[in-house]
Amino acid sequence: MNGVTSKQLIGFGIFLLAIFVGVPIVIAATGRWDFYFTLTSVALLSIASAGVWLTFYIGRINIGQGAFALIGAYVSAILVAKAGVSFWISLLVAGLFAAVVSVLIGLPILRLRGVYFAMITLVLTQVVTLVALALPITNGAKGITSIPLPGGISLLGLQILPPFDSMADTKLAFYIMASILMVLTYLALWRLVNSRLGHICRSMQQNEELASSIGVNIAYIRIIIFAISSFFGGIGGALFGSISQSVYPSSFQVTDSVNFMLNCFLGGLGYVFGPMLGTLTLYFGWDLLFTLGKYQLLVYSVLLILVIRFLPNGLLSLRLGKLGKGGGK
């Protein structure tokens, strides 16, 4: 159940090389600098998707991650733009704030199962959007704009990271930052799934009654998992706000929440790294279909249905086999 095989280590090494060396080389060679923005978006969206995947892991369909992403985006934006707090601190606070909100929401709704839980989470995004429109601190429909770029980090007077606005290539800086956070998120997720908490989640997913009969406080575990899930949502949202330097009530909508869920389905619910692949595929797939014009949504939907119908375990079930498989051995 524990321990890492050498095959996994090599795979992880190749993955890191691809992100941090391969992609910059390819982009420099082709001159497609806009890809940095695209890939940065994929990275931050897959952080939020990782959270949704985790709620799937305890058998709950979560279509509300957009709500927590929006909360995270606003918390960070307000702290940075209005209170002058360092972005790096705001990032953490955004995640924690989203987690606290999710605990308050989760307490009453997490005992619901199946469609009932899904339906309520589906409403959450809209609720947060409306709150953002109504509150003075979020500036209503005007949103928060001109958010300063992340500052530097210094420790004991030593500068570890220069401020983003002093860098020559902020696109690259954002890409590296989002990628590092994505890697950390998935490492944490992988570790969690393979640790005792993960085993307990798996037991709850398979039978909550049996899990409680062996002494698992299922209500508590659900809350913990939902909080971690929303923490990832908040982090993803805060990153988004910082990269686009603006947050609006419409920055994350119900369709985004649905997409976070689809990313997990598409990549594979049985695989920790599934949502990452799902996000990448869905993001690029949608763009590739752009040429189809008004048929874009139709073709996209049909393809999704086909994938879910014929690959119920997601894209990763195609080739990877046991590599990166969640829970198992």
Next chain:
Amino acid sequence: MSALLEVCGVTKKFGGLTAVNDVSFDVGQNEILSVIGPNGAGKSTLFKLISSFLRTTSGEVLYEGKRISDLKPHVVARLGVVRTFQETTIFKSMTVRESVIVAQHLRAKASLAGYFWGTRTARADIAAFGRYADELLEFMGMSAMAEELASNLPQGHLRALGIAIGLATDPKVLLLDEPFAGMNPEETMRTVNLVRSVCDARGVTILLVEHDMPAVMNISDRIVVLNFGEKIAEGTPSEIQNNEKVIEAYLGSADDEVGI
């Protein structure tokens, strides 16, 4: 005999239906007590009340003198009173060994965060879980199927896995709901002996619901008989076999496969 578990005037109503009606009895330390009765007599409901899976309408259950009814199942499990399920209830996509490991939740010394970071306590726990799982499966005679996926097991072994999962929690009192269901006579005999040794060798007090009368008469120290939610008799197997009310209840019911 000092009572370990006391069921005191427990009643459970589902709407207009009284599933358990003012039932009282005691269970002594290291005893095997069976609860029998026709279908729908309220046996499973009684077990759910004892393990706090259901809330009582009135009455209470005491364990070591402390009230354990109307709590949460995991709290009661933590105190040492653990139930198994009448329906086949397992972790389908875990292997036998994984199931028995995850079921040792209550034996964990490290915190959940400790397992995440891999602290020394957590690593010691993990090693101990593995050892205990192997020991338990050996004891259950299930070592050969340790790596088998639970959903692939035949019915008889599924029951045994259910018992193993219950045992892995290190219970003081184990409530077995129809542990011999779906077993052939040979498997039943083996499991009867196993339950006996769970009681004798591991000091676990056993309550069990069962329709297999020969097995019940063989295994039980005492028997409580329910009919339409009410306790109609209590006594040793031979007392129960000769009890007028019991014979009447069984003959009166459509359930003639019981055959006392």
